[in-house]
Amino acid sequence: MKTAYNLSVFDQAVETKALWTMHLYGQRVVQASVVENKQYEMVIDVEGQGPEEIHKLQVKCLYPSDQTEAFAKMLKIDKKVQGLALEPIYAPAERYNIKNKTLFPLMKERQVVFCTLMEGEMIRGIVAEFSRYDLMIHAKGGLPVTLLRHGIYDMRNKQGRCMLKSFQQQHRDWEKSSLFVTP
Numbered sequence: 001m002k003t004a005y006n007l008s009v010f011d012q013a014v015e016t017k018a019l020w021t022m023h024l025y026g027q028r029v030v031q032a033s034v035v036e037n038k039q040y041e042m043v044i045d046v047e048g049q050g051p052e053e054i055h056k057l058q059v060k061c062l063y064p065s066d067q068t069e070a071f072a073k074m075l076k077i078d079k080k081v082q083g084l085a086l087e088p089i090y091a092p093a094e095r096y097n098i099k100n101k102t103l104f105p106l107m108k109e110r111q112v113v114f115c116t117l118m119e120g121e122m123i124r125g126i127v128a129e130f131s132r133y134d135l136m137i138h139a140k141g142g143l144p145v146t147l148l149r150h151g152i153y154d155m156r157n158k159q160g161r162c163m164l165k166s167f168q169q170q171h172r173d174w175e176k177s178s179l180f181v182t183p
Helices: 009-016 065-074 100-108 165-171
Strands: 020-024 028-037 041-046 050-055 059-064 112-117 121-130 134-139 144-148 152-157
Touching: 009 028, 020 065, 059 065, 059 121, 100 121, 121 144
Parallel strands: none
Antiparallel strands: 020 028, 020 059, 028 041, 041 050, 059 144, 112 121, 112 152, 121 134, 134 144
């Protein structure tokens, strides 16, 4: 965690210059490479349109462009959440947070989770890794999908148990994991 916690998927995207499929607010989906990674914005080169500067909070999730067709088949939409017409939450304290001590056991025990993004997109998979800014889910077939933490509306396990900080602070499920160690 010490080596990768402060790294962002956008750092990796700039280095590789690879083409990514990005889901942005407003149900906009673009295929682009990341040209420059600034503190709050990034410059992307949208395929067929050229460079564009966007705020990082506009991105909900991204994955390698060669996986676009496979991802489209497994993407589900929660109509109820989509109907809320949620927008990016700029204040970190007001976001739907998931604590690291909740994510770590999910990752180590390879539990299936169901993530709902702010505009209703539902992604099912296993938490493969996480950082301060994002978490990678391996969806069906091992498809790597990176979810930006600020774009997550809800996360539940197979039993329907909520993994959000607000719920976990009250129910303290993370203490029930065999991986939990008290100081």
